[in-house]
Amino acid sequence: MINVHQLCFDYENKRALDQVSFKLPRQSITALVGANGAGKTTLLRCLSALEAPTSGQIRIDGLNTQEQPRQCHQKIGYLSDFFGLYEELTVQQCLHHRCLLYGIDPIQPRIDETVELTGLSSRLHDRAGHLSRGLRQRLAISQAIIHRPNLLLLDEPASGLDPEARHELSKLFLLLQSQGMTMLVSSHILSELEDYCDHILMIQDGQMAGQRQITQLEQAQLCLQLTTPCQRLDALLSQHENISDIHIDGSQANFSFSGDLQARQQLLQQLIQEGMPLYSFTEQQLKLQDVYSQLRGEQS
Amino acid sequence: MNPELQRNFWLEYSLNRLLMLPIILGMIFYIVYLLSGELAQAANLTAKACFVFFAIIWASRQLSDSLIEEVRQHTWDWQRISSISPWSLLWGKWLGSTLYSWYGATLSLIIMIASSSLSLQTNVYELVAMICCALFGQGIALLVCLQMFKRDRTLIRFHSHLAHLSGVISALVLITIVWTSENTWFEHWYNIEANHQTFILLSLCTFCFWVILGNYRLISDDLQISNSGGAWFSFVLFSLFYSSGIMQTPFSGLGFFAAMALSYLMLILEGSKPSRLRQLTTEISQNKWKKVAELTPCWMIGLIPTGIYLVILVFTTAEQDMLFFKQELHFFYIALFLFFLRDVGIVTWIQKTHKSKRSDASILLYFVIIYALLPALFTALSLFGALQAIISTPSVISCLAAAVQLLGLAFISWPYIRPNALMKPTDPTHH
Numbered sequence: 001m002i003n004v005h006q007l008c009f010d011y012e013n014k015r016a017l018d019q020v021s022f023k024l025p026r027q028s029i030t031a032l033v034g035a036n037g038a039g040k041t042t043l044l045r046c047l048s049a050l051e052a053p054t055s056g057q058i059r060i061d062g063l064n065t066q067e068q069p070r071q072c073h074q075k076i077g078y079l080s081d082f083f084g085l086y087e088e089l090t091v092q093q094c095l096h097h098r099c100l101l102y103g104i105d106p107i108q109p110r111i112d113e114t115v116e117l118t119g120l121s122s123r124l125h126d127r128a129g130h131l132s133r134g135l136r137q138r139l140a141i142s143q144a145i146i147h148r149p150n151l152l153l154l155d156e157p158a159s160g161l162d163p164e165a166r167h168e169l170s171k172l173f174l175l176l177q178s179q180g181m182t183m184l185v186s187s188h189i190l191s192e193l194e195d196y197c198d199h200i201l202m203i204q205d206g207q208m209a210g211q212r213q214i215t216q217l218e219q220a221q222l223c224l225q226l227t228t229p230c231q232r233l234d235a236l237l238s239q240h241e242n243i244s245d246i247h248i249d250g251s252q253a254n255f256s257f258s259g260d261l262q263a264r265q266q267l268l269q270q271l272i273q274e275g276m277p278l279y280s281f282t283e284q285q286l287k288l289q290d291v292y293s294q295l296r297g298e299q300s
Numbered sequence: 301m302n303p304e305l306q307r308n309f310w311l312e313y314s315l316n317r318l319l320m321l322p323i324i325l326g327m328i329f330y331i332v333y334l335l336s337g338e339l340a341q342a343a344n345l346t347a348k349a350c351f352v353f354f355a356i357i358w359a360s361r362q363l364s365d366s367l368i369e370e371v372r373q374h375t376w377d378w379q380r381i382s383s384i385s386p387w388s389l390l391w392g393k394w395l396g397s398t399l400y401s402w403y404g405a406t407l408s409l410i411i412m413i414a415s416s417s418l419s420l421q422t423n424v425y426e427l428v429a430m431i432c433c434a435l436f437g438q439g440i441a442l443l444v445c446l447q448m449f450k451r452d453r454t455l456i457r458f459h460s461h462l463a464h465l466s467g468v469i470s471a472l473v474l475i476t477i478v479w480t481s482e483n484t485w486f487e488h489w490y491n492i493e494a495n496h497q498t499f500i501l502l503s504l505c506t507f508c509f510w511v512i513l514g515n516y517r518l519i520s521d522d523l524q525i526s527n528s529g530g531a532w533f534s535f536v537l538f539s540l541f542y543s544s545g546i547m548q549t550p551f552s553g554l555g556f557f558a559a560m561a562l563s564y565l566m567l568i569l570e571g572s573k574p575s576r577l578r579q580l581t582t583e584i585s586q587n588k589w590k591k592v593a594e595l596t597p598c599w600m601i602g603l604i605p606t607g608i609y610l611v612i613l614v615f616t617t618a619e620q621d622m623l624f625f626k627q628e629l630h631f632f633y634i635a636l637f638l639f640f641l642r643d644v645g646i647v648t649w650i651q652k653t654h655k656s657k658r659s660d661a662s663i664l665l666y667f668v669i670i671y672a673l674l675p676a677l678f679t680a681l682s683l684f685g686a687l688q689a690i691i692s693t694p695s696v697i698s699c700l701a702a703a704v705q706l707l708g709l710a711f712i713s714w715p716y717i718r719p720n721a722l723m724k725p726t727d728p729t730h731h
Contacts, residue, residue: 069524100303
């Protein structure tokens with residue numbers, strides 16, 4: 001869906017993005033992480049064809065953002081960290097204006113569909129300036145998705161939202177994903193991305209620091225705990241074809257496992273047959289923070 | 301319906317506001333009538349004053365504010381990332397944000413015509429010319445706003461005031477010419493015999509065309525639609541041609557001064573950022589000529605016709621006897637051209653070494669020192685040789701001094717603007 005090749009972006013006295021290259025699959029939700037000033041917003045603005053890169057190439061759904069920016073704009077929904085709402089217009093008018101900008105016809109059914117999706121049906125006649133932060137956020141997302149974009153780019157979408165609103169936002173993103181949308185969500189607060197992201201993309205000082213698929217890692221991390229340390233455990237695990245990345249610390253072993261549930265059951269059976277003093281065999285939920293730390297570790 | 305027009309309808313129009321304006325205007329006319337006792341003449345003059353207020357002062361304010369508001373509310377990106385065409389966005393925003401002021405201006409024009417004692421032809425001339433003046437002023441306000449926004453992506457109230465002032469002053473100058481013009485014949489433009497008012501009207505229509513085209517190109521640029529600079533090139537050519545005709549000689553210096561003034565204007569408005577020049581030299585080194593055309597700044601594009609015109613001028617002015625410059629006038633033109641390039645070098649260097657907010661003040665300070673303080677000082681000390689070395693005078697010394705300064709600045713600036721000059725990775729600060 002997104003194909004970025006050797007992207008560079010210069011501000012007057014500094015390089016904000018330096019040789020950034022990555023690909024993102026269709027219908028994925030990717031967390032774009034990095035410290036403040038790492039280049040996340042600049043990257044999102046380049047991807048949304050709002051800024052022209054100094055060099056390099058970006059393709060969105062096969063379209064080159066520099067050669068066909070207006071065609072790209074039709075495929076992209078972009079939500080900046082400022083929501084950007086016409087405060088004096090009502091929700092209905094904001095969305096009507098947006099439909100006119102995209103030449104959508106008929107307008108009202110599209111508005112109704114969108115507010116149904118974002119839960120704003122009862123707020124159509126409220127002024128945007130009078131809405132709470134959570135509802136303003138929803139209105140901004142409604143504006144970003146009203147033209148049914150293939151790609152939605154979101155810059156710090158959950159900042160300032162209460163836990164309830166964040167939970168609702170997560171549900172909305174998963175729903176949009178199920179409808180075929182690809183999303184790239186920037187944030188430096190990892191916990192807010194954890195509920196819905198399946199990929200992570202990290203940039204550091206304007207450069208690519210790494211990219212991972214989170215779901216694969218989650219399935220693979222297993223943890224064994226023995227009542228007493230056992231010398232043979234390392235050799236036994238190393239022989240297994242589905243096991244990699246073994247870390248043994250006293251009576252505890254962590255490793256990646258690539259097999260299915262039946263393979264796991266066979267591994268457990270084998271360990272017991274071998275007489276391992278096993279009292280715990282658990283799957284470890286790898287947090288986004290862990291993946292982020294791994295990527296940082298690899299980078300350093 | 302045009303989205304911008306629709307949005308402004310929602311915001312600007314209510315029955316209350318529609319009724320209020322004619323009532324206020326009626327009261328103003330009645331007060332003026334009571335004070336002067338001369339209904340027709342008083343109404344005509346007041347209607348003209350009201351037109352200036354509505355269509356020039358207020359409308360220019362609304363137009364420049366409309367963009368500031370978009371930036372302040374962070375809604376401009378919504379406009380940019382949509383399917384709207386630059387033309388729809390331009391006329392929608394232009395007409396939309398000035399809709400209510402045009403309502404007032406239209407009422408004023410109706411009263412002006414109704415109370416006029418002039419002939420139908422003169423009334424039509426005044427009507428069309430005044431509307432053109434208003435459109436020109438509004439267009440200039442929007443143009444200045446868009447150009448400043450293009451430069452550093454931030455707009456503050458100061459920019460709005462500056463844009464508003466530019467629009468109002470340019471429109472007032474033109475409308476003064478319209479009101480003082482007479483229905484007579486003249487032979488001033490390329491020795492062509494023409495009716496004065498017809499000439500003014502045609503000129504105004506042409507100015508409006510250029511200001512609309514300029515706004516269209518700037519909006520296209522902001523929507524990331526590639527611009528090759530052809531419009532600016534054509535405009536400089538037009539300015540050279542139009543201004544040269546006023547002096548009655550085939551190649552007068554006025555056209556050259558007009559083109560140089562435009563280049564200075566664009567240098568101030570656009571700046572000369574080393575990052576852009578670096579990107580330009582990189583694209584040239586890679587023979588990517590389409591990209592080169594897109595990246596070339598307007599002040600640089602304007603130098604092509606101006607340079608060609610300079611060559612023609614130098615060979616045609618050698619034997620002219622103008623003011624006190626006599627035969628050396630061509631040195632003055634050459635020096636002016638070279639000093640402009642020197643100023644480009646200094647602006648580039650300032651923009652490289654100063655933070656963007658401070659660079660404008662530094663550039664302004666530089667111009668004040670070079671073109672006001674130092675000349676005044678050298679004149680007071682009778683150091684005319686030094687004076688020739690810093691500003692354009694009709695002498696060989698000026699040309700040589702400008703060339704030396706230009707080469708020195710090019711030598712200093714080249715490491716920053718040469719192709720593929722390396723940039724340091726980003727500082728850990730938020731952009």
